[in-house]
């Protein structure tokens with residue numbers, strides 16, 4: 001059983017609001033995408049930035065007061081007590097206000113971050129809801145999880161902190177510099193010139209090997225994640241085969257490699273970084289400004305009172321450079337998250353016409369009209385020129401060797417993908433012309449892995465038709481041979497799947513999935529090796545449940561064990577993406593072709609294994 005958790009934001013569904021928010025145009029670039037994802041938060045981000053700017057302005061006041069007092073003292077006088085008290089009081093209030101405003105600005109940006117997350121997740125989930133279902137059936141489903149969860153969280157710095165931090169980092173040196181230029185442009189120019197030279201000299205050293213090191217760092221991170229996933233997902237196999245040391249070895253090597261790369265990077269950048277930090281530290285700045293002031297005063301280029309603002313303000317001016325460089329590191333990581341979101345959003349939707357109609361009601365046939373399909377433009381076709389009609393209410397079994405195309409055939413029916421050529425028609429309508437909602441409501445699928453949401457059994461069964469009554473639900477559960485087992489659970493139908501009381505075996509979950517398909521009451525049914533993993537006890541119950549489910553529906557069954565489908569109305573034998581034989585079990589045995597060969601081989605195997613050969617249909 002696969003448990004799909006369903007948190008408040010975890011349900012994959014497209015709301016009208018999400019559609020409206022996401023907009024139709026694809027993002028042109030990362031900047032556009034960032035603006036689109038943060039759109040509902042723009043107002044708050046601007047407010048946060050304005051508060052940060054105000055914080056800088058307020059934070060500047062105490063310096064102005066200190067400069068005024070120092071200059072007055074140098075001139076041999078002093079403000080009267082009242083004025084002095086007022087100035088000092090204003091300094092204290094402004095210093096406190098500055099910190100408060102910055103804090104409030106950061107808080108506002110965190111609120112913006114919450115809005116951004118909701119919007120980004122709506123956009124992603126809306127996008128997912130329109131992607132081909134086939135996209136989710138392989139490794140890409142973990143990409144979906146990464147985008148919705150990790151990448152959105154990873155962008156926290158870019159929304160929750162960067163706007164206020166960057167405004168602060170830029171204005172903290174700019175405001176005093178503007179003031180200093182007004183005081184004495186020559187000293188100011190010297191100050192700025194020094195900073196430019198220091199940054200220009202140290203930057204190339206700091207950025208040396210940056211791109212190759214960051215590639216190595218990313219690759220080491222990916223390898224570490226892969227080894228963790230391998231160890232966690234394959235833990236049963238790994239332990240059963242006593243190879244936990246080997247699997248642990250890959251993890252240890254990956255962890256060591258990441259540590260080595262991190263150390264190398266730190267070692268290479270530590271020197272230039274420390275040099276830059278020392279060159280622009282407050283102590284160094286004070287010493288250099290003191291020296292320059294002495295030179296200027298001794299040469300008569302200005303008086304000492306003019307130098308006072310430089311001595312008071314100059315030491316802190318470069319602090320913005322360090323703040324910007326720290327912020328940039330976080331922003332680079334956020335950019336990687338944004339790039340991954342962009343990749344996911346770049347996956348094409350299944351086209352759906354604005355005037356797409358619903359499929360007709362009643363018993364429906366399924367027609368493959370010269371259908372060919374390939375998973376990508378450079379892979380060989382998984383289906384070639386399939387031309388077949390499945391009559392309403394009949395059971396068709398797909399058999400054939402591994403990789404012959406059975407799953408691909410079955411999954412084109414609920415439109416997991418569109419054919420490359422030809423058409424799949426249900427009730428005479430090309431699926432590309434039909435609304436995706438009606439296709440999914442008319443074609444129910446029971447997979448070998450039953451997807452269960454982390455909600456009550458009741459909600460799991462009613463998932464396909466939430467309006468179904470409890471009586472209908474119980475009837476479906478009884479037909480699916482699972483009612484009695486559910487009633488044994490302490491909370492019955494209210495038991496939450498995955499909770500301590502709600503753990504179901506694979507076979508039991510399979511029967512809940514069958515009850516769900518019964519509730520859906522779709523005229524078309526796809527059974528994807530539905531008994532593949534059932535134990536003997538469950539298999540009988542599942543077969544009985546499936547017998548109730550297929551009755552009267554146009555059914556396609558993928559079967560590996562031929563003895564489960566001997567009563568199918570028609571058996572299609574597939575090989576290399578083509579239908580190579582078709583007929584009933586008896587007809588195919590008489591024809592003595594591939595099916596007969598497969599049958600004989602399986603019978604010999606079943607006798608050997610003592611298998612009793614139960615019918616699925």
Ligand SMILES: Nc1ncnc2c1ncn2[C@@H]1O[C@H](COP(=O)(O)OP(=O)(O)OP(=O)(O)O)[C@@H](O)[C@H]1O
Pocket residue numbers: 138375379381382400401402403404405406407408409
């Ligand atoms: N998601 C995918 N991406 C790329 N190729 C795929 C994908 N799924 C299947 N294929 C390829 O398409 C071909 C048909 O595969 P398909 O799964 O339909 O066969 P199958 O008969 O169901 O096999 P099995 O019995 O082993 O499940 C194979 O060559 C397979 O490697």
